[in-house]
Amino acid sequence: MEQGEYSLSEREFARIKARVYAVAGISLSDAKRTLVVSRLSKIVRALRLPSFDAYVDYLERGGTAQDGQDFVNALTTNLTRFYREDHHFDHLRTHVANLMAERPRGPRLRIWSAGCSTGQEPYTIGMDLLGAFPELKRWDFRILATDIDTAVLAKAAGGVYPENELTGLSQERARAFERGGDGMIRIPAAVRELVSFKPLNLIGPWPMKGPFDAVFCRNVAIYFDKPTQGEVFGRFAKMMAPEGFLYIGHSENLGSGGDGFRLVGKTIYQSKEKLNRRAA
Template identity: 50%
Template sequence: MTGRSSERGRSAVPAAAAPGEVAITREDFARIVARVHDASGIKLGENKRDLVYGRLRRRLRALGLASFAAYCDRLDGPDGADERVHLVNAITTNLTGFFREAHHFEYLATELLPGLPRAGRRLRVWSAGCSSGEEPYSIAMTMASAMPDLAEWDARVLATDIDTEMVAQAAAGIYPADRVAAVPEALRRAHVQRLDGDRAGMAPRLRSLIAFRALNLLGPWPMRGPFDVIFCRNVVIYFDKPTQRALFDRFAGLLAPGGHLFIGHSESLFRVSDRFAHLGRTIYRKLR
């Protein structure tokens, strides 16, 4: 244990550190929670203390810091902007998979894409919170399967995430071979390449449909849209209600008239936004 907390009279959070490890104090945790919220909009409760400790302990080791107080000082120091990127990367949870919540992709393939107006042949889809890329690649596979004339369209998928490391991994398009088992066999044959070392890679023609970018949803959005479809699934559960309202209002502003929004299974727009009609199973259509 470091003696820093006793030197400053700081109250240590119990059960946060094993023998030989540093402690995270209540003051440290509060400072980190505030910096995470400022940087990403993510609101961390006391129940996330162990998660914060475990993930940031690795950052302390990498930086050679002896305490969480020193880490907090670094976040607030002249190099704090760079470290806040690492902070957000460490804290964000990246639970995803190919064709997760499969009913969304079924609706996309059978209802939404076939009904697109052929005039202009323009299609824009945004995967907001793309994590390691399984979602946008699932979207692109669905588009390729449901639209035999896709090559004749001006079709693009924008995939963004606040975690820069996840964006880089997603852009590479390489995964353990067992992770692509959730991809339907016909799509796997068409769009997934077996690589050496039990790895699988997304086919170049699939990757060419997707642009990967690092983006903080609470910051400026450089894209102008309009988007026909936005996927933002299992992201807003980490935001408070005012942040959710503002975010869904921005989504509505960037969607084309009648555009669709897909959210996560534990999320809802009830009493959050009146700009969408609920179509069922966390699928929404823009009203205004």
């Protein structure tokens, strides 16, 4: 135990697990015990509460909305990077090229990054597509980027990252970022303007209508149990444009939520709903 950390009993851990599952669908394994102690101790101390039990009591008896949010923010895992699993972006480029051929006058293109963390995923989508197809600037092209964690969304909206986030990117990809000369890189305004960051809990209501030509929900459902994964992926099926694509993480599958999709590539699924090409 680090100095200033509280001890966590089995019962307290069980209560914390039950709460984060109920509010965020996140299934914490026993391996996350140390993480729970280190992340929540700071909050419990700041609230001047004597124990984790007192903290859960406090949350259950109506701590503020911010207290509830701080609890969730502390227990999410936000690991991400630019061009993560980059075969998805190659596939998306081909899909968008096909859509552009079908919609030559450039109507609407909608992409959803669900569980966007600090923004690297939606910004990669925007940078990659604008780089490949500059004419998209004249399209009604928007990227919706959502996450349950409001702290990562605030960082994402800033669009500023340490330069070492470019490690491993090709020179061509790295050139698309603006350098501040201060050790930081910035997302160009034309890309930032494409992306709307919004808080959204994937196990809560989804207020938007869609349809989305592509949905990225990568490395998010791994934190859910099987029934929750099936439910969330099943809901994506209803949000897809006909023949739109769903991209998921390398260790994920759609489970019971796969009825509306067919597998077309490595962790790439296509909506089974047919596009009426004459009407499109």
